[in-house]
Amino acid sequence: MQRSGSQKQQNYMFGNGTVTRGLTMKTIDLAVQSVTDLNRELHAQADKLNEKDWFVENPKGQHNIAVGLDEEISVDIKGPTGYYAAGMNKKATVTIHGNAGQGVAENMMSGKVHVTGNASQCAGATAHGGLLVIDGDAGARCGISMKGIDIVVKGSIGHMSCFMGQAGNLVVCGDAGETLGDSLYEVHIYVKGSVDSLGADCIEKEMRQEHIDELQGLLDAAGVDDEPSLFKRYGSARQLYNFQVDNASAY
Amino acid sequence: MSNNDKKYENGLRESATFDRKTIDDIQRAADTGIYDIRGFGAKRKVPHFDDLLFLGASMSRYPLEGYREKCNTKVTLGTRFAKNPIELDIPVTIAGMSFGALSANAKEALGRGASIAGTSTTTGDGGMTPEERGQSKNLVYQYLPSRYGMNPDDLRKADAIEIVLGQGAKPGGGGMLLGQKVTERVAGMRTLPIGVDQRSACRHPDWTGPDDLAIKILELREITDWKVPIYIKVGATRTYYDVKLAVKAGADVIVVDGMQGGTAATQEVFIEHVGIPTLAAIPQAVQALKEMGMHRKVQLIVSGGIRNGADIAKCMALGADAVAIGTAALVALGCNDPKWEEEYNKIGSAAGFYDDYQDGKDPAGISTQDPELSKRMDPVAGGRRLANFLSVLTMEAQTLARACGKSDLRNLEPEDLVALTIEASAMARVPLAGTSWIPGQTGF
Ligand SMILES: Cc1cc2nc3c(=O)[nH]c(=O)nc-3n(C[C@H](O)[C@H](O)[C@H](O)COP(=O)(O)O)c2cc1C
Numbered sequence: 189m190q191r192s193g194s195q196k197q198q199n200y201m202f203g204n205g206t207v208t209r210g211l212t213m214k215t216i217d218l219a220v221q222s223v224t225d226l227n228r229e230l231h232a233q234a235d236k237l238n239e240k241d242w243f244v245e246n247p248k249g250q251h252n253i254a255v256g257l258d259e260e261i262s263v264d265i266k267g268p269t270g271y272y273a274a275g276m277n278k279k280a281t282v283t284i285h286g287n288a289g290q291g292v293a294e295n296m297m298s299g300k301v302h303v304t305g306n307a308s309q310c311a312g313a314t315a316h317g318g319l320l321v322i323d324g325d326a327g328a329r330c331g332i333s334m335k336g337i338d339i340v341v342k343g344s345i346g347h348m349s350c351f352m353g354q355a356g357n358l359v360v361c362g363d364a365g366e367t368l369g370d371s372l373y374e375v376h377i378y379v380k381g382s383v384d385s386l387g388a389d390c391i392e393k394e395m396r397q398e399h400i401d402e403l404q405g406l407l408d409a410a411g412v413d414d415e416p417s418l419f420k421r422y423g424s425a426r427q428l429y430n431f432q433v434d435n436a437s438a439y
Numbered sequence: 440m441s442n443n444d445k446k447y448e449n450g451l452r453e454s455a456t457f458d459r460k461t462i463d464d465i466q467r468a469a470d471t472g473i474y475d476i477r478g479f480g481a482k483r484k485v486p487h488f489d490d491l492l493f494l495g496a497s498m499s500r501y502p503l504e505g506y507r508e509k510c511n512t513k514v515t516l517g518t519r520f521a522k523n524p525i526e527l528d529i530p531v532t533i534a535g536m537s538f539g540a541l542s543a544n545a546k547e548a549l550g551r552g553a554s555i556a557g558t559s560t561t562t563g564d565g566g567m568t569p570e571e572r573g574q575s576k577n578l579v580y581q582y583l584p585s586r587y588g589m590n591p592d593d594l595r596k597a598d599a600i601e602i603v604l605g606q607g608a609k610p611g612g613g614g615m616l617l618g619q620k621v622t623e624r625v626a627g628m629r630t631l632p633i634g635v636d637q638r639s640a641c642r643h644p645d646w647t648g649p650d651d652l653a654i655k656i657l658e659l660r661e662i663t664d665w666k667v668p669i670y671i672k673v674g675a676t677r678t679y680y681d682v683k684l685a686v687k688a689g690a691d692v693i694v695v696d697g698m699q700g701g702t703a704a705t706q707e708v709f710i711e712h713v714g715i716p717t718l719a720a721i722p723q724a725v726q727a728l729k730e731m732g733m734h735r736k737v738q739l740i741v742s743g744g745i746r747n748g749a750d751i752a753k754c755m756a757l758g759a760d761a762v763a764i765g766t767a768a769l770v771a772l773g774c775n776d777p778k779w780e781e782e783y784n785k786i787g788s789a790a791g792f793y794d795d796y797q798d799g800k801d802p803a804g805i806s807t808q809d810p811e812l813s814k815r816m817d818p819v820a821g822g823r824r825l826a827n828f829l830s831v832l833t834m835e836a837q838t839l840a841r842a843c844g845k846s847d848l849r850n851l852e853p854e855d856l857v858a859l860t861i862e863a864s865a866m867a868r869v870p871l872a873g874t875s876w877i878p879g880q881t882g883f
Contacts, residue, residue, distance in 0.1 A: 227661045251654045256591055256662030271651070272658045276591040291645040295589055313645040314586040316630070332644040333586060335630040352640055354630045373631060429635040430618055431473055 214239045219246040223253055230280075234258035249289065254282050257299070274301045277318060290327075293320045296337055309346065312339045315356070321410040328365065331358045334375060340410035350375055351387065359406050361414055372424040378403050380419045389428045393421045464707075475707040476615065478540075478796025478806060480608055480699045480744060480766060485716040487699070488750040490863030491856050492872060495842040503841040510837040511847040514761050516559075516738045517599060517668020517691040520660065524668055524691075525577050525599055528557025529833045530761035530848060531751060533768050533825075534696075534742050535581045535601060535672070537563025539616050539625040540703030540796065541769075543570050545805040547818035548772055550574030552825025556833075561601060561763075564614035564639060566628045567593040574822070579670065582659070585614055585639035587629035591662055599692070600659055601670040602652070604643075604681075607700030607743040610674025610714045613641035615704040620799040622808045649684040656689040670694055675720035675743065676713075682727035686737050694763065695724050697743025701766035703806060704797035717743035717754075719866035722853075725758030734758065735849075748835020755836070756851035757867060764832075771828035772821045773803045 216226045226244060233239065237259055244265040247253055251270035254263050257280035265273065268286035278297040287305035296315040303311075306324035313329065315337035322339070328346035331339050336355045344362030351367075353375035363381035370387020376399065377390075386392075395417070403416040453459065467475065496502035503510065517524040533553045538546045540563060547570040553560040559577035562568075566588020572578055580597030582589065594600065605611060616625070616637040626633040646655045656669055671685040672694035685693045697717025702710060721741055728734040741754045742763035754762050766774075777790040782802035788795060796806035804815035840848050843855045857872040858864035864871040865878035875881065 224661060224665070228664060231664060252658045252661045255658050258591065271654045272645075275658050276594070276662055278591060290651070294645045295586060295591075297590055310645040314589065316590065329644065333640065335586070351644075373635075426632075429632065431636050 213241040213243070215243040215245060217245040218248065218250060218253070223250050226253065227255060230254060230257055230259075230261070230263065233261050237261070247284075247286075251289070254280070257282070260299075268305070277301060287324070288322075293318070293337075296320065306343070307341075311341075312337050315339075317356075319409055325362065331356075331375070334358065338406055338409070340406055340412060342410070342412060344381065347384070348387070350377055353377075357402065357406055359403065359410070359419075361412060369422055369424070371428060372422075373429075374424065376402065377422040378406075378416075378419040379422065380414065383420075383422070386422065389425050390422055391425045393423045395419070395421045476617070476704055476797050477707055477710070477794045478701070478703050478705075479710075479794035480701040481711050482794075483711055485699065486718050486860065486863045486866055487716060487744060488718060488753045490718070490859045491753050491867055491869065492859060493749075493752070493756075493839055493843055493855055494857060496844040500844045502844050503846060505838060505841055508841065509846055510840050511849075512833050512837065514738070514849070516740070516761065517670075519668075519691045519737055520665065520689070521599075521668040521691055522664075522666045523598075525559055525579075527559060527577070527761065529829060530755065530759075530836075531556075531745075531829055531832050532558050532579075532740065532761055532763045533560035534701075534763040534765040535561035535563045535579070535603070536703065536765055536769075537565040537614070537616075538568045538571065539563070539565040539620060539629070539808070540806060542804055542807050542813035542816055543568060544813050544816040544818045545769070545772060545821065546571040547574050548816060548821030548825060549768060550578070551818060551822025552768070552771075552829065553577070555822060555826035556829035558829065559598065562597075564603075565616075565625065566590075567596070568628075570818075572596060574818070581672075583614065583639070584641060584643045585629075586644065587631075587639070594659070595663055597663075597667060599668040599670060600663070601672050601694065602656070602659075602690075603672045605672070605674035605676075605696075606702060607674045607696030607698050607714050607717070608702035609705045609709045610676045610698075611641060612705065612709055612713075614639035615797070617704060617797050617799070620797075620808045625808060649688045652684075652688040668692055670740070672696060674698075674700070674713075675715045675717065678715070678720040678723040679727045682724045682739075683731060686728065686731050686733050690737060692738045692740060693724065693728075694740040694742065695720050696763075697741070699744030700742055701769075702796075716866065717741060717745075718863060721754060721757040721759060722866070722868040728758075735760065748832045748837075749839060751832055752836040752839040752848065752851055753856065755840075755848045756855050757853060757869075760849065767828070768825055769805055771825045772805055772816065773824070774801070774805050776803055779803055 242263045247267045249270045255275040258278045260279045262281040265284045270289040272291045274282040274293045276295045279299045281300045283302045288303045288307045290308045291310045293301040294313040296318040298317045300319045303322045307322045307326040309327035310329045311326045312320045314333045316335045320339045322341045325343035326341045326345045330345040330349040332351045334353045338357045340359040347365035350369045354373040358377045360379045364383045366384040367387040369390030400416045514530045550571045554576040561579040577598045579599040583603045618634040668691040670692040671690040673681045675697045698714030738760040740761045741759040779802035780790045799807045801807040804812045856869040
């Protein structure tokens, strides 16, 4: 595939129909331009979309790459990223070809973020929507305070994952570390391998057909060829939702 | 003769250690099995601005005409990195108080009042409502550990971002909103089940120390294209170090909230026993800024127990660039108004004592989510009252500044102040009145 500064004519879906537009494909080399330059150009797409496919060369673990995107563009980052790559993403599809640092896709609203390597801690933290797929392992606190995102980790996840998770789904094809789902609200957690320990108020729950279907959909979306029935489901016992006292009016 | 005095006449003696409040606390704990949670700020007496006095001008200093000569009150916040700093007509801002803790009408009233007065207001733990965005000329968007309702659209609508590390009422503690206030709308904004006793996180989920925070701040700047100022809010504890680290992490503005600062719901033991008084925090913050060559470059906002123009003038004299008010703004809207005395009595309180913000039954319609009670809070009239109050605060502060010969509130200086008590003198680092002694700084 031709990259640097190249242009090509391509078909894209706009609303209900396919139209042909002269959209270009653009490469930004972070060895030459700054992350701020990159983000500014990507943000400009939300005002006026003129480039749909973006390539980022030489990310070299820099922080805050492709944050705050707000348009249906695709961004391919050719190498490892530092903290908060694709943070607060909306609509865009971001692929990190390598490992991702702390807080990848934090607070994502929609769109898709795909990490082909491993992700550091706090992957998908507080995210409200969209899909985060991690081909390798994720570190501690994966999905901490998640608020609606779907996270699929093909490997294993670290300790304290999904702490105070509020909504969304966390799928782990490998194992989960200690204190999974501590103080959980309404996230559905699916783990195929072992769980070192469950956090406060997190319990194993029955896998009903609706969960099999939900999980199948998530595995399909992430391109994982796994059997849903091999997974166990974990969720909140809902015992910490309210202070337990005899005299509630005296709070 | 009061009931109490009568008891004393009869030879009864109340224990200073086990006073009636203490006895009541113990019995309440035994009755309920849970600690007391309430709103408002610390109620115990701590060294405060009342312990300071201004030295007006006379022979050695030259006063300004009280009514005629200019005394500037304008202040610009966020000049360090932001493309669009916030310009305020008065140095009194409205502190972050969440929709959820407060009714939508109260939030709207705060926005209206602040806009009339030419100052900013702040969201809170729970996201931005259209009511307050619509009515606030300058709206500061809080970025809290819970991240409830946090989204990039609102982030880009904000005029500034305030990263909350802590609150004076509970440094080291997270937000709290009891189930009776977690209504459908509040729960929806926070992605929580309706009616849960929400206890939010006290640590940010995706960064831990100041080095991480520096990267987090850069992320927020990138997302907002470096346009808006980024504040860091800390509860006053190790203020000297916290301020240094906040500057290093890249803050445009630092908000220091003293231990008297208000809250919507916190354990009483936390409110009363954690943090240092506002008075003690300001000199620490200013020292840190000065040592880094950042005083006035990174602006300092001080809050916690600010009630009148004198408090504001004293904050400014100690080196603050602006102040923030929470409780006083609610009182201006009508909180604790004696006209609701009967209703306060019905819920076991009284006008002037009401602190059960956590309960959501506020007769004044301010700290509630009850639609009927909320209707009592007329946002237009409330906004007007708040604007009046802000205007009085400003005029009072100007009066004192002019008397000290200052043509700008920020020209007030520690040299204009003396302290009434040794404690206040040591904390505020101004001399005990009539002496040149500052405990801990100068020899007696
Ligand atoms: C009802 C109420 C709700 C509050 N909610 C928040 C909040 O959501 N976030 C926050 O940082 N501080 C919150 N605070 C603290 C204020 O922002 C501010 O620090 C404090 O009120 C200042 O002290 P003062 O009340 O003595 O003026 C709240 C305070 C009150 C009274």
